[in-house]
Amino acid sequence: MKLRFSAFAVLPAVIFALTGVRAQELxxxxxxxxxxxTSHAPAFTKILHDPANGYEARVVAAVAQSSPDIESSxxxxxxxxxxxxxxxxxxxxxTIEAMLPEVDVIMIESVDGRPHLAQATPGIKAGxxxxxxxxxxxxxxxxxxxxxxxxxxxxxxxxxxNLRYNKGVVKAATTDVGEIAAVLxxxxxxxxxxxxDLAWYGIHPTExxxxxxxxxxxxxxxxxxxxxxxVTGLWEGGKVGTLxxxxxxxxxxxxxxFGSKAVIEESAGAGYxxxxxxxxxxxxxxxxxxxxxxxxxxxxxxxxxxxxxxxGGAPVTLAExxxxxxxxx
Numbered sequence: 639m640k641l642r643f644s645a646f647a648v649l650p651a652v653i654f655a656l657t658g659v660r661a662q663e664l665x666x667x668x669x670x671x672x673x674x675x676t677s678h679a680p681a682f683t684k685i686l687h688d689p690a691n692g693y694e695a696r697v698v699a700a701v702a703q704s705s706p707d708i709e710s711s712x713x714x715x716x717x718x719x720x721x722x723x724x725x726x727x728x729x730x731x732x733t734i735e736a737m738l739p740e741v742d743v744i745m746i747e748s749v750d751g752r753p754h755l756a757q758a759t760p761g762i763k764a765g766x767x768x769x770x771x772x773x774x775x776x777x778x779x780x781x782x783x784x785x786x787x788x789x790x791x792x793x794x795x796x797x798x799x800n801l802r803y804n805k806g807v808v809k810a811a812t813t814d815v816g817e818i819a820a821v822l823x824x825x826x827x828x829x830x831x832x833x834x835d836l837a838w839y840g841i842h843p844t845e846x847x848x849x850x851x852x853x854x855x856x857x858x859x860x861x862x863x864x865x866x867x868x869v870t871g872l873w874e875g876g877k878v879g880t881l882x883x884x885x886x887x888x889x890x891x892x893x894x895x896f897g898s899k900a901v902i903e904e905s906a907g908a909g910y911x912x913x914x915x916x917x918x919x920x921x922x923x924x925x926x927x928x929x930x931x932x933x934x935x936x937x938x939x940x941x942x943x944x945x946x947x948x949x950g951g952a953p954v955t956l957a958e959x960x961x962x963x964x965x966x967x
Contacts, residue, residue, distance in 0.1 A: 667695035667921050670741030670766075672734060672757045673748025674718040675704040675711040678771055678800075678910075682745065685914045687726050693918055697722065697745075699729050699737045703757070705750040708830065734760045743921050744768040751776035751833055755784050762793045767924055769917055770797040772845070773837040774933055778941040778963040785930035786967075796926035797933050799845035801825075803912035806904035807893060811850045815897025820878040823847035825891040825906070827867055827883025835947070836869070836940040840883045843891060844936060846906055847871075850893050851879045853935050857955045858942035869943045872953075881943075934960070 669686065671679060683697045700722060704715035722728040731737035734757065744761040746754055751773040761768050768788075774797035775781040788795035801807055810821075825843030829835050836844050848855075854874035861868040865886020871879040884890075891906035916927050938956040941963070945954045 665694070667743060668699070668741045669695055669697045669921075670737050670744050670761075671697050671700040671722075671728070672703065672737075672744065672746045672761075673750075673753070674700055674702045674722065675715040676747055676749040676771070677714075677718075679718050679747045680721045681910055682747070682914060682917075683722055683726050683728070685911060691911075691914075693914070695743075695918060695921060697726060697728050699731055699740050701731050701734050701737055703748060703753065705748070705752070707832070708750055711749050738764050738766065741766065745917075746770045751780070751837060755780045755787075758784055758795065759787060762787050762791050762795060765791060765793050767921060768793065768795045769920065770795065772797065772799040772841045773833065774937065776833040776837060778834070778934070778937040778959060779966050781934055781937040782960070782963050783967060785934060788930070794920070794924045794926050795930070796920065796928050798913070798928045799842045800909045800913040801842040801846050801891065801906055802849045802909070802928070803916060804846070804891075804906045804909035805912070806891075806906040807846045807849050807909075808912075810893045810895050810902060810904040810906075813895070813902055814899065815895050815902060816899030818851060818877055818895060818897050820880065820896040821847060821851040822880045822882065822894040822896075823850070823892075824882035824884060826889040827885060829885075834937070834940045834944055835867070836881070836883065836943055837937070840867070840881070840940070841936075843881055843883065844940060846891070846893050847879050847881055848932065848936050848939075850895060851877060853932050855879065855935060855939055855956055857953045858939055858946055859951055859953045860943045860946040861951055862947045867943075869939075869946075871939060938963075 686693050686695050702719045705711040744766045746757050754775045823843045823846045827840035830838035855871040858871050867883035869881040894903040938959045941959040942954040
């Protein structure tokens with residue numbers, strides 16, 4: 639008997655053989671966005687919806703939330719809601735729970751880290767892969783709670799600053815300078831009273847510091863003035879990582895790496911398209927590019943910096959801060 643094959647019948651196998659992607663993975667991913675009070679919300683939506691980028695994902699639904707006690711939040715949300723609905727056809731929902739059945743993955747985009755735990759909880763419990771834009775939360779306690787909940791429900795969750803994927807930061811992290819002795823990361827560090835000092839805007843240079851030097855910070859000391867912060871961490875093996883937070887001077891982002899073979903310095907800035915590329919890999923595979931342990935260490939670094947400030951610049955260990963945060967849950 640002569641066998642006959644339909645081209646449509648063999649197409650999925652051909653696609654998988656050529657790309658390693660199964661046919662069911664090629665469907666358009668439905669993104670649900672929570673919190674529309676930051677410029678990241680329309681920026682990421684624009685990247686996803688631009689046909690030139692070739693992403694098989696669209697923001698189809700959103701829950702608009704903002705913070706009445708942060709001017710930069712409540713003053714912008716209405717404009718961003720209008721942009722998403724009129725330009726991209728995003729459907730607005732009154733609650734996160736009502737939105738969840740209509741989406742495959744979650745992007746939390748509230749500029750305020752305080753509601754992130756509450757915003758992430760329904761999606762995590764429903765098993766929806768979740769990206770939380772910086773900061774993961776306003777405190778170390780909430781950051782730990784988010785990742786503990788994600789582990790409990792086996793839901794992939796991650797968070798980062800887009801600066802992690804900036805070309806300058808990536809180059810500083812990947813250039814062979816020999817054994818790293820020290821890294822300096824600098825950038826703006828404006829403060830917001832409801833967050834850890836560095837979690838509001840200093841999260842960007844902090845994330846760049848960890849991207850280059852890696853994890854393993856043991857203790858932190860901080861020198862604080864009205865216009866400048868110098869936060870110095872001692873890493874395993876004697877490496878030193880220094881964060882220079884700028885408020886009084888002209889601001890810029892950059893990293894400088896001191897190695898046994900070379901000293902290099904790279905300027906840095908936004909990395910929206912690069913971050914979106916990592917998010918798309920995450921949406922397709924469920925594999926997080928930044929571990930929970932690293933993000934928790936970053937927040938322990940920032941919490942230790944605040945504690946050092948309270949203690950007049952005395953060294954504070956990250957282990958102490960993590961222990962206190964877990965005890966407070």
